[in-house]
Amino acid sequence: MNDDYQSIFADGLWHNNVVLAQMLALCPLMAVTTTATNGLGMGLATTGVLLTANIVIAACRNLITQEVRIPVFVLLIAALVSLADMAINAWLHDLYKVLGLFVPLIVVNCAVLGRAEAFASKRAVSASAADGLAMGLGYTLALVAIGGCREVLGSGTLFAHASLLLGDSFAFLEMTLISNYKGFLLMLLPPGGFLVLGFCWPASGCWSGGGNRRWRNGLTRSRPNRNGRRPWLETARK
Amino acid sequence: MSWFPASAPHAHAPDSVPRIMGLVLAAAAPALFCGVALFGWPALNLLLVTVITCLLCEAACLRLGGKPPRLFLGDGSAALTGVLLAMSLPPWAPWWVGAVGGVFAIVVGKQVFGGIGQNLFNPAMLARVMLLVSFPVEMTLWLEPRPLFSSQAPGFLEGLAITFGGIPNIDAVSGATVLSHLRTELGLSRELGQILPGRYQPGLAGVGWTGGSAGETSDLLILFGGLWLLWRRAITWQIPVAMLLAVLVLSGGLHLADPRRFAGPEVHLLSGGLMLGAFFIATDPVTSPTTKLGQLIFGAGCGALIYIIRVWGGYPEGVAFAVVLMNAATPLIDHYARPRIYGRTWRGQSRPVPERAKHRAVGSGETE
Numbered sequence: 001m002n003d004d005y006q007s008i009f010a011d012g013l014w015h016n017n018v019v020l021a022q023m024l025a026l027c028p029l030m031a032v033t034t035t036a037t038n039g040l041g042m043g044l045a046t047t048g049v050l051l052t053a054n055i056v057i058a059a060c061r062n063l064i065t066q067e068v069r070i071p072v073f074v075l076l077i078a079a080l081v082s083l084a085d086m087a088i089n090a091w092l093h094d095l096y097k098v099l100g101l102f103v104p105l106i107v108v109n110c111a112v113l114g115r116a117e118a119f120a121s122k123r124a125v126s127a128s129a130a131d132g133l134a135m136g137l138g139y140t141l142a143l144v145a146i147g148g149c150r151e152v153l154g155s156g157t158l159f160a161h162a163s164l165l166l167g168d169s170f171a172f173l174e175m176t177l178i179s180n181y182k183g184f185l186l187m188l189l190p191p192g193g194f195l196v197l198g199f200c201w202p203a204s205g206c207w208s209g210g211g212n213r214r215w216r217n218g219l220t221r222s223r224p225n226r227n228g229r230r231p232w233l234e235t236a237r238k
Numbered sequence: 239m240s241w242f243p244a245s246a247p248h249a250h251a252p253d254s255v256p257r258i259m260g261l262v263l264a265a266a267a268p269a270l271f272c273g274v275a276l277f278g279w280p281a282l283n284l285l286l287v288t289v290i291t292c293l294l295c296e297a298a299c300l301r302l303g304g305k306p307p308r309l310f311l312g313d314g315s316a317a318l319t320g321v322l323l324a325m326s327l328p329p330w331a332p333w334w335v336g337a338v339g340g341v342f343a344i345v346v347g348k349q350v351f352g353g354i355g356q357n358l359f360n361p362a363m364l365a366r367v368m369l370l371v372s373f374p375v376e377m378t379l380w381l382e383p384r385p386l387f388s389s390q391a392p393g394f395l396e397g398l399a400i401t402f403g404g405i406p407n408i409d410a411v412s413g414a415t416v417l418s419h420l421r422t423e424l425g426l427s428r429e430l431g432q433i434l435p436g437r438y439q440p441g442l443a444g445v446g447w448t449g450g451s452a453g454e455t456s457d458l459l460i461l462f463g464g465l466w467l468l469w470r471r472a473i474t475w476q477i478p479v480a481m482l483l484a485v486l487v488l489s490g491g492l493h494l495a496d497p498r499r500f501a502g503p504e505v506h507l508l509s510g511g512l513m514l515g516a517f518f519i520a521t522d523p524v525t526s527p528t529t530k531l532g533q534l535i536f537g538a539g540c541g542a543l544i545y546i547i548r549v550w551g552g553y554p555e556g557v558a559f560a561v562v563l564m565n566a567a568t569p570l571i572d573h574y575a576r577p578r579i580y581g582r583t584w585r586g587q588s589r590p591v592p593e594r595a596k597h598r599a600v601g602s603g604e605t606e
Binding site for chain 1: 338350368371372373
């Protein structure tokens with residue numbers, strides 16, 4: 001196994017993105033992405049947990065026996081999440097009021113345990129740290145993109161209340177794209193999360209191009225078959 | 239795909255998608271004209287907006303999917319979705335309600351699933367539910383009938399201004415439908431005897447002279463259209479009859495039990511979108527069960543849900559919710575309401591050979 005950082009980052013950010021390719025950690029995604037700011041906050045919190053969890057687990061990987069690895073991983077992750085929970089409560093209390101319940105729930109975020117099992121338990125500390133960071137940033141990217149779409153469609157703003165998360169110097173991020181917007185309530189409700197995610201998957205596949213490994217067999221654009229005919233046309237004309 | 243014709247007898251099926259869609263459009267036309275006549279130019283503008291949006295979205299999706307637009311646009315299914323959507327919207331709704339609804343109906347309700355024949359939910363009803371959840375204010379703006387060319391009705395330019403610019407004086411024109419009035423007043427714990435007289439005349443409501451969505455008010459014309467569809471065999475009787483019977487039985491029974499709280503069957507049958515739903519929406523062949531038993535279950539479920547939502551639910555009217563919920567149950571109904579296989583019992587086992595036939599077989603073997 002070579003520790004090729006470039007490919008680790010390419011995988012984490014795009015090709016093997018937690019949301020767009022692995023389709024993991026969708027529950028917190030549906031819950032918090034009503035605004036891009038919430039998505040950013042949740043993404044950064046998860047990134048912190050992923051990074052530290054990967055480092056700790058990679059460091060302990062030779063001490064943990066195969067039989068008890070999952071409970072040990074869960075305990076380690078739970079300890080780290082408790083730390084993150086208390087840290088956000090102490091230093092970013094406004095964000096804590098928004099994210100509230102969802103920060104402790106990073107414990108059961110399948111992406112964290114998934115990376116621990118699939119990567120950190122087998123690789124060196126440095127590579128695991130890179131993987132945790134890349135996966136976390138990829139997750140943040142997806143959360144911000146989906147949160148941004150839902151926010152623009154749902155309430156006509158972008159990065160509302162960003163100054164609460166990042167400090168007053170980032171108040172310039174808060175944008176009102178559509179003034180006097182009536183509000184599109186569905187996008188802020190859970191169905192909006194499913195709808196936007198449903199459109200984001202094929203959109204990311206198109207972005208990657210036809211040869212992308214993720215969507216090689218994905219979009220069913222009808223192409224002529226070997227005989228130069230389009231099979232659906234035959235049935236339609238039948 | 240090679241196609242070998244089986245041997246005779248051949249079933250002849252003159253029905254094609256464009257023909258069925260044309261029949262349904264023709265059957266819906268009288269009720270639609272009645273709606274336009276009652277609510278004026280804005281209703282016609284809204285109809286044009288939804289139909290054009292649906293056709294444009296259909297064409298764009300077909301192009302994206304690499305299918306020939308002409309073949310699929312020509313079948314009339316997208317136009318029918320637009321018409322049914324317009325019929326279920328408040329007649330003076332702003333243009334963007336119709337446009338958003340049209341995009342949602344075709345893109346999310348139909349083409350995402352793979353286009354015509356593949357959709358899980360009725361596209362028009364899915365769009366209506368989405369609009370009602372998203373824009374509660376615009377979607378509950380009802381008004382009393384003001385016939386075209388009467389003194390109260392807006393002129394053509396005023397109609398354009400209402401659809402594309404907004405209603406100038408909303409409070410002056412809006413009025414509750416019978417069902418929403420009923421709901422508000424019952425919520426104030428008043429009795430039916432005080433609520434309905436003066437507000438509601440079954441005869442006028444049945445002809446269409448009442449507030450409501452653009453195409454749902456004239457139960458009589460919808461009934462004629464529906465019966466014509468039945469006669470032309472574009473739809474089967476199971477779904478409409480089961481749906482109306484379920485509402486009739488539930489409302490009749492509860493009205494007999496407590497006439498002060500529960501409105502009678504004539505109010506429920508002749509108000510809101512029940513008639514339109516029963517004949518034009520729930521009978522969509524794609525999203526309803528295939529077997530006769532399944533269609534009866536589907537219709538009864540729709541009717542029961544409509545009554546439950548109207549009486550105990552959060553909204554005064556529930557046709558769209560009921561139809562979409564039963565659409566979701568359609569695969570399950572289809573799974574359980576399968577017809578018996580010929581020569582087998584309902585459980586799928588071979589039918590036992592009758593004793594007489596056994597004796598005959600044994601006897602014939604033993605003859606010398």
